[in-house]
Structure formats: C-alpha cells, structure tokens
Amino acid sequence: MALFTLRRLVIFVVSLWAASVIVFALLSVLPGDPASVILGTQATPESLASLRAELGLDRSVVAQYLEWSGDLLRGDLGTSYINRLSIGGQIVDRLSVTIPLAVMGIALAVLVAVPAGVLAAARHRKTADTVISTLSQLGLAVPAFWAGLVFVTFLAVRWRIFPAGGFPGWSDDFLGSLKALVLPAVSLALVQGAILSRYVRSAVLEVMNEDFIRTARAKGLTRTEALWRHGLRNAAIPVVTILGLQLAALLAGTVVIESVFVLPGLGNLLLQAISRRDLLLVQGAAFVIAAIILLVNLVIDLSYPLIDPRVRRR
Amino acid sequence: MKLRRFVALISVMVLLAAACGGGAETAVSAQKDVTIGLQLEPPTLDLTTSPAAGIPQVLLYNVYEGLVKLDEAGAIQPLLAESWELNDDGTEYTFSLVEAQFHNSDPFTADDVVFSINNVIGEGSEHPFKETLSSIRSVEAVDDRTVRITLSAFSANLLFFLTQGQGVILNQNAIADIATNPVGTGPFMFDNQVPGDSITLVANPDYWGTPAPLEQVTYRYINDPNALNNAMLAGDIDILAGVSAPELLESFEGNSDFEVFTGLTNGEVTLAINAANPPLDDLRVRQAINTAIDGQAIIDGAYFGYGTPIGSHTTPLDPYYVDLTDVYPYDPDAARALLADAGVEDLTLRILLPPVSYATRGGEIVASQLEDVGINVEISNVEWSVWLDDVFNGDNYDLSIVAHVEPRDIGQYGNPDYYWAYDNPDVAAMLAQADAEPDEATRNAIYSDIQRQITADAANAWLFLLPSLSVTKAGISGFIANAPGLSLDITQLAFNP
Numbered sequence: 001m002a003l004f005t006l007r008r009l010v011i012f013v014v015s016l017w018a019a020s021v022i023v024f025a026l027l028s029v030l031p032g033d034p035a036s037v038i039l040g041t042q043a044t045p046e047s048l049a050s051l052r053a054e055l056g057l058d059r060s061v062v063a064q065y066l067e068w069s070g071d072l073l074r075g076d077l078g079t080s081y082i083n084r085l086s087i088g089g090q091i092v093d094r095l096s097v098t099i100p101l102a103v104m105g106i107a108l109a110v111l112v113a114v115p116a117g118v119l120a121a122a123r124h125r126k127t128a129d130t131v132i133s134t135l136s137q138l139g140l141a142v143p144a145f146w147a148g149l150v151f152v153t154f155l156a157v158r159w160r161i162f163p164a165g166g167f168p169g170w171s172d173d174f175l176g177s178l179k180a181l182v183l184p185a186v187s188l189a190l191v192q193g194a195i196l197s198r199y200v201r202s203a204v205l206e207v208m209n210e211d212f213i214r215t216a217r218a219k220g221l222t223r224t225e226a227l228w229r230h231g232l233r234n235a236a237i238p239v240v241t242i243l244g245l246q247l248a249a250l251l252a253g254t255v256v257i258e259s260v261f262v263l264p265g266l267g268n269l270l271l272q273a274i275s276r277r278d279l280l281l282v283q284g285a286a287f288v289i290a291a292i293i294l295l296v297n298l299v300i301d302l303s304y305p306l307i308d309p310r311v312r313r314r
Numbered sequence: 315m316k317l318r319r320f321v322a323l324i325s326v327m328v329l330l331a332a333a334c335g336g337g338a339e340t341a342v343s344a345q346k347d348v349t350i351g352l353q354l355e356p357p358t359l360d361l362t363t364s365p366a367a368g369i370p371q372v373l374l375y376n377v378y379e380g381l382v383k384l385d386e387a388g389a390i391q392p393l394l395a396e397s398w399e400l401n402d403d404g405t406e407y408t409f410s411l412v413e414a415q416f417h418n419s420d421p422f423t424a425d426d427v428v429f430s431i432n433n434v435i436g437e438g439s440e441h442p443f444k445e446t447l448s449s450i451r452s453v454e455a456v457d458d459r460t461v462r463i464t465l466s467a468f469s470a471n472l473l474f475f476l477t478q479g480q481g482v483i484l485n486q487n488a489i490a491d492i493a494t495n496p497v498g499t500g501p502f503m504f505d506n507q508v509p510g511d512s513i514t515l516v517a518n519p520d521y522w523g524t525p526a527p528l529e530q531v532t533y534r535y536i537n538d539p540n541a542l543n544n545a546m547l548a549g550d551i552d553i554l555a556g557v558s559a560p561e562l563l564e565s566f567e568g569n570s571d572f573e574v575f576t577g578l579t580n581g582e583v584t585l586a587i588n589a590a591n592p593p594l595d596d597l598r599v600r601q602a603i604n605t606a607i608d609g610q611a612i613i614d615g616a617y618f619g620y621g622t623p624i625g626s627h628t629t630p631l632d633p634y635y636v637d638l639t640d641v642y643p644y645d646p647d648a649a650r651a652l653l654a655d656a657g658v659e660d661l662t663l664r665i666l667l668p669p670v671s672y673a674t675r676g677g678e679i680v681a682s683q684l685e686d687v688g689i690n691v692e693i694s695n696v697e698w699s700v701w702l703d704d705v706f707n708g709d710n711y712d713l714s715i716v717a718h719v720e721p722r723d724i725g726q727y728g729n730p731d732y733y734w735a736y737d738n739p740d741v742a743a744m745l746a747q748a749d750a751e752p753d754e755a756t757r758n759a760i761y762s763d764i765q766r767q768i769t770a771d772a773a774n775a776w777l778f779l780l781p782s783l784s785v786t787k788a789g790i791s792g793f794i795a796n797a798p799g800l801s802l803d804i805t806q807l808a809f810n811p
Binding site for chain 1: 355357358360363364365440442445493508509510511512534535536537538540541544545547548549550698699702703706707720
C-alpha cells in the first residue's frame with residue numbers, strides 16, 4: 001500500500017514537472033514579439049526595449065524557464081505585466097467560480113447518470129433501458145455550449161427565469177451566485193451525464209455476468225439483491241476512472257461554457273489573458289489547470305485501494 | 315432504484331431550479347441605477363501606464379475630469395477650466411480653474427494640474443501618450459485658481475489631447491492606488507471592481523458641477539458578442555454600448571422595447587496601399603484601385619449597411635472635415651483604363667487581413683472588386699502579431715485593411731516612414747504649417763487642402779467610417795451615440811420618469 005502510494009506520488013511530481021516544461025515551451029515558440037503586441041501601434045523603440053527587459057525577453061529561454069519554475073516551486077506565479085496584479089491571486093479568485101461550477105456539473109452528472117445507468121443495466125433490454133439509452137445517445141450528441149445557448153434563449157431571454165450570464169460574486173449575493181451557476185452546470189452535466197450513464201450501464205452489465213454474481217444468485221439472492229450487495233462496488237472502479245477523466249474534460253469544458261455564460265472563472269481568465277497576450281498569466285493559468293487535472297487523477301488513483309482491496313496488494 | 319424514485323429526483327431538481335428563479339423582478343419606475351454591457355474589460359484602471367481603450371471608456375469625464383472635454387459633436391468645451399486664453403504668438407495658455415474637490419475630499423487646485431501634466435511629460439514617465447503632449451515646455455501654478463502652460467511652439471492638437479486620458483487631473487495622494495482605486499473630480503466615484511465581471515460607479519454627492527441624474531452605474535463585461543446580445547434581450551443590462559457584431563442588431567431593430575443608435579467614431583476603415591511596392595508607387599494604379607472599389611457594397615457586406623462612406627482620412631467629427639466621397643466614383647471601366655494607361659498587366663497584389671470581421675469580410679469584397687478590373691488578389695488572414703510584424707512594422711504587404719481609430723491622425727501622412735510609405739513633401743509641409751497655426755479658420759483651411767491632396771494622390775482607399783453602434787432600453791435619455799473621443803460619457807444619462 002505504501003509502495004503504491006509512493007509510486008503514484010512520484011508519477012504525480014514528474015508529470016507536474018513535465019507539464020511546466022510543456023506549458024513553457026509551447027508559449028515560447030508562439031510567433032510574434034509579446035512586447036510589440038502589448039504596446040501595439042503606440043510602441044517606440046525605447047518603450048519596446050524597456051518592456052522586453054522587464055519581461056525578461058532579452059534573456060535566453062532556459063534562463064527564463066529556470067526563473068519561472070524556481071518561483072513556481074516557492075508557490076509564486078509572478079505578477080501580470082498587463083494589470084500588475086499577482087497571478088496567483090487572480091487564479092485563486094477565478095477558481096472560486098470554476099471549482100464550484102465543475103463540482104456542481106459533475107455532481108449533477110453523477111446524481112442523474114449513476115441511477116440511470118444502474119436502472120438501464122437492471123432492466124437490460126426492457127423499456128427503461130431503451131429510453132435511457134436513447135436519451136444518453138441524445139445527450140452525447142449535444143455539445144455543452146449549444147445546450148447552454150438553448151437554455152439561455154429559452155430560460156433567460158424568453159422566460160427570464162435565470163440570468164443570461166454573469167456572476168454577482170459569492171460574498172455579495174450568495175443565492176444569486178448559486179443561481180448563476182445552475183444553467184452552466186446543467187449544460188456541463190448534460191453531456192458528462194450522458195457519457196457517464198453509458199459507462200455505468202456497461203460496467204454493471206459486465207459485472208452481472210461475473211462468476212461471483214452467479215454464485216450469489218445460486219445462494220438464493222435475487223438479481224437485484226445480488227446487484228446491490230456485490231455488483232455495484234465491483235462496477236465502481238471503471239466508473240471512478242471515467243469520472244476522473246470527465247472531471248478533466250469538465251475543467252477544459254468550462255473555458256467554453258464560461259464564455260457562453262460570461263462567468264469570471266479560470267477559463268475566462270485564460271481566454272482574456274490570451275487575447276491580451278499576457279504570457280505569464282497564460283502560462284500560470286495553463287499550468288494550474290494541468291496541475292488540477294493531475295491532482296484529480298492522483299486522488300482517483302489513490303482511491304482505488306479503498307474501493308477494491310485487491311489493488312492494495314499490487 | 316425504482317423508476318419512480320428516479321422521476322422523483324428529477325422533479326425535485328426541476329422544483330429547485332424553479333424556486334431559484336423567483337424574486338428576480340425589480341422595480342422599473344424611477345430607476346436610478348443603470349447596467350451597461352461592454353465588450354472589452356480594462357486590464358487595469360491605471361490610465362497613466364496602459365493605453366487600453368477600456369479605461370477611459372469608463373473613467374474619462376465620469377470619474378476623471380480634465381481641464382477641457384469633448385462634446386458629442388467633437389467640439390472642445392470647458393470642464394475643470396472655466397475659461398482659457400492663448401497669448402498672441404500661441405505659446406502660452408492661461409487656464410482659470412473652477413472650484414472643485416476630489417472624491418477623497420482633497421481640494422482641487424492649480425498644483426494638481428501641474429502635478430498631473432508633469433506626470434505625463436516628466437522625465438522617466440512611461441505614459442503611453444507622452445508624445446501627444448510633447449509641445450508643452452512647462453506648466454506652473456500662477457495662483458490656486460490659475461495655471462499657465464508654456465509651449466515650445468503652438469500645437470493645434472494640444473487642447474484636443476488634453477480632453478483625453480492624458481489630460482485628466484489626478485490626485486497626488488491617491489496616485490499609489492491608481493490601478494485599483496481611481497480618484498478624480500467627476501460626477502461619479504469609483505466604487506468596486508469584480509475582475510472578469512464588472513465595475514461599479516456611484517454618484518458623487520459633493521460634485522462641483524451639475525450632478526449626474528443617475529445614482530449608480532454598473533459596467534458588465536461580456537466578451538462574447540452573442541452573450542452580450544442575450545444579456546440585453548434578457549433584460550440583464552439596460553444599455554449595450556459598442557456593438558462589434560452588427561449582424562446581431564436585427565433582433566433589436568423595429569422592436570419598440572429597444573432603441574438602436576448609430577453614431578460616428580474616429581475609426582476610418584482604410585484599405586492601406588503600400589506605396590513602396592511597385593507598381594503601387596504609380597499614382598494611376600492607386601487611383602485605379604480607388605475607382606474599382608464600390609464603397610457601399612463594402613459597407614453592406616462587411617458591416618451590414620451600418621457605416622458612413624468617407625473619401626479621405628477624416629471624419630465628420632473633425633472640425634476640418636471635407637466630404638470627398640465623390641472624388642473616386644465606382645467605375646470599373648475607368649479603373650481598367652487607368653491600369654492600361656499605367657501599362658500594368660497581370661498584376662497580383664497580396665492583401666493581409668487582421669483578425670477583425672470588418673477586415674476579413676471587407677477583404678473578400680475588395681478582392682472580388684479588384685479582380686473584376688483585372689487585378690489578382692491573394693488574401694492572407696493573419697494574427698495581430700503577424701500583422702504588426704509584416705504590415706505595421708515591416709513593409710511585407712501590398713494591401714491591408716484596418717480601422718485607424720486614433721482621433722485626429724491625419725498627421726501620419728506627413729511621416730514617409732509610416733507603414734503605407736506615402737511620401738509627399740508638400741503634404742508634410744502643410745501638416746507642419748497647420749499644426750503651428752493658432753488661427754482656427756486658417757488652420758482648418760490648410761487641413762482641407764491636405765485632405766484634398768492625399769485623396770488626389772490616392773494615398774490609400776478609405777472604405778467607410780466605423781459606426782458606434784449601441785442599443786438602449788426604450789425610455790433612456792441622454793445617451794451619447796457618437797464616440798468623438800475615448801469616453802463613454804454617461805454624465806447626462808437618465809431614465810425617463
């Protein structure tokens with residue numbers, strides 16, 4: 001168990017380092033001089049030179065990476081040269097929108113998909129199965145941003161039940177903030193829930209064909225009892241793995257959904273930073289997203305032994 | 315899990331959603347607070363270091379005030395200076411100041427003017443518009459209510475520039491927090507910013523002049539034009555200022571709940587012609603391009619019919635504007651004749667288009683119109699960084715389309731190193747003469763001649779004037795549709811009772 005945990009931690013740290021290299025490398029090969037883009041048509045040779053020096057663009061790429069990653073180790077993401085605010089602080093601010101949104105999205109998806117998937121498996125090839133499979137097929141086909149736009153058109157513009165977008169801020173208006181996240185979370189959950197329910201269904205179906213279920217039924221349990229007592233926990237491992245992947249996709253998906261619903265989240269910050277060519281901020285935000293995804297995967301990995309004791313011996 | 319339980323779960327969720335939906339109604343009568351939807355959030359609130367147009371859009375005239383301001387028609391009006399005098403040789407302005415105080419209760423005096431102007435022009439200043447005030451040699455406080463600005467030589471555009479962000483009067487005691495808490499003398503005070511979402515201003519109860527009718531203004535930043543549109547349709551915002559996607563306006567046109575405004579701006583959408591690349595150095599070829607282009611077709615195709623035709627690098631907001639739209643009427647036959655006359659055959663031109671819809675759409679139409687008269691056009695759609703490198707800072711292009719949004723920028727035609735490489739020493743001399751001419755009538759006459767000359771030289775082809783498109787809820791008065799400067803002036807904005 002200790003070895004298992006240690007191995008996962010080492011993989012996590014190495015991946016984190018690799019992520020920092022990739023994020024940095026990708027941004028440094030972008031065409032165009034960031035200093036001239038920032039200063040635009042107002043640039044003078046002197047102001048360009050002084051901005052380049054300030055941004056460290058006059059030094060070698062390796063030196064720039066070492067300085068950035070060194071600060072990163074100390075938990076310092078630097079200061080944005082566009083608005084002179086701490087990058088770490090800005091990211092934390094935006095995470096207070098993105099994390100609740102992603103959690104609400106995944107929670108909604110789980111709440112709907114797990115019961116639906118189990119039901120479909122339990123009623124294999126019966127009406128409920130057909131209905132649920134058809135609905136999930138439909139959910140898969142609909143992109144989250146399109147669902148969001150449809151929700152906005154009807155629930156916000158036509159009937160005015162929800163705001164069309166925006167976010168009042170947790171401290172100013174808690175209920176209003178919660179309400180602002182409902183439509184985006186539902187849009188995200190729609191797609192992720194559809195995917196998840198199909199995995200739950202097939203995982204449960206597979207488990208129900210296992211020998212231990214047959215043994216349990218031979219001992220006199222009904223199909224449903226066998227499913228509840230032995231099937232679900234065994235079906236959980238593939239489902240939890242998918243959930244981890246989905247959470248990653250969800251975090252990436254918030255970039256689009258935040259822009260549809262005008263939420264001041266991390267995805268929105270990333271887009272804004274890209275359009276302002278705030279390279280340090282783009283770097284920081286991309287790295288933080290990568291780090292969160294790696295962290296989620298680490299947690300999922302570490303949860304396997306808790307779900308399935310057999311993993312501990314590996 | 316029974317199907318019934320599953321249905322129950324869904325119903326609970328639907329109920330929850332419906333419950334969340336209640337209580338959204340707000341009183342409409344005698345509304346004193348307004349929400350304005352804008353597209354580009356300012357990256358910082360510090361206009362002394364950032365050239366971002368989003369900063370003066372919100373702060374200029376509303377929070378910050380200068381000695382002078384621009385009115386709706388683009389004319390210069392008194393603000394913190396109630397009057398001013400210029401000496402006979404045009405080298406000394408003397409301003410008489412109003413009695414006012416800053417939002418932090420500090421009194422406004424001549425020393426603040428001295429401080430603010432030196433903050434722009436002083437040694438080591440990194441003000442993005444430092445150059446525009448370079449004609450100022452010194453500024454001194456004569457007494458508390460009088461300030462004198464001494465010029466190295468008269469500059470016609472100085473007062474105009476003082477109406478913009480570089481002319482605002484700052485408070486010395488508040489300068490340290492200028493990026494997060496701007497303090498000015500205006501009718502609105504900065505209240506709060508939620509980065510990524512909004513900026514809020516509240517009325518200044520101790521304003522020195524006529525107080526603004528509104529009590530609170532919230533600017534909501536919505537980057538996506540569709541989302542901005544939806545916010546307006548959903549009633550989340552009262553005013554949609556600066557519509558960048560004119561195709562979305564049809565949902566408001568003819569709807570009595572909304573009012574659509576089409577105002578003038580300083581944005582000349584210019585088909586830049588690189589005169590350094592033969593055969594574009596030949597006047598006849600440039601004239602052929604001008605004649606081959608049907609301006610109205612471009613306005614219709616690139617900007618859905620919104621936009622004003624222009625015939626030179628000026629706009630009706632300029633005090634010296636001359637209508638030259640009839641110099642090159644659309645005439646493909648005449649264009650072919652000009653090209654034949656110049657002996658040009660099989661001409662292929664490369665047009666570089668920056669990533670803005672008026673350029674990408676307009677570029678397609680320009681290309682087809684030029685091909686109609688026998689000029690082949692290669693279209694390259696490029697990112698801004700490439701555009702800056704290849705067009706603006708290089709001369710690796712033949713044609714390009716961009717809106718020149720800087721006000722009073724006809725002076726660029728006196729700079730042969732500017733990216734379109736227009737070189738006419740007569741124009742450069744006239745520009746210098748006009749800028750140094752203190753008498754307004756004489757000056758405007760010279761500027762008229764300059765416009766006629768650059769149009770006669772077909773320095774570029776001027777496609778149309780970018781409109782300032784806005785939508786307000788019906789029943790709002792005092793909205794200023796024109797955008798002569800960078801401010802979105804909300805000081806007169808009110809809801810009709």
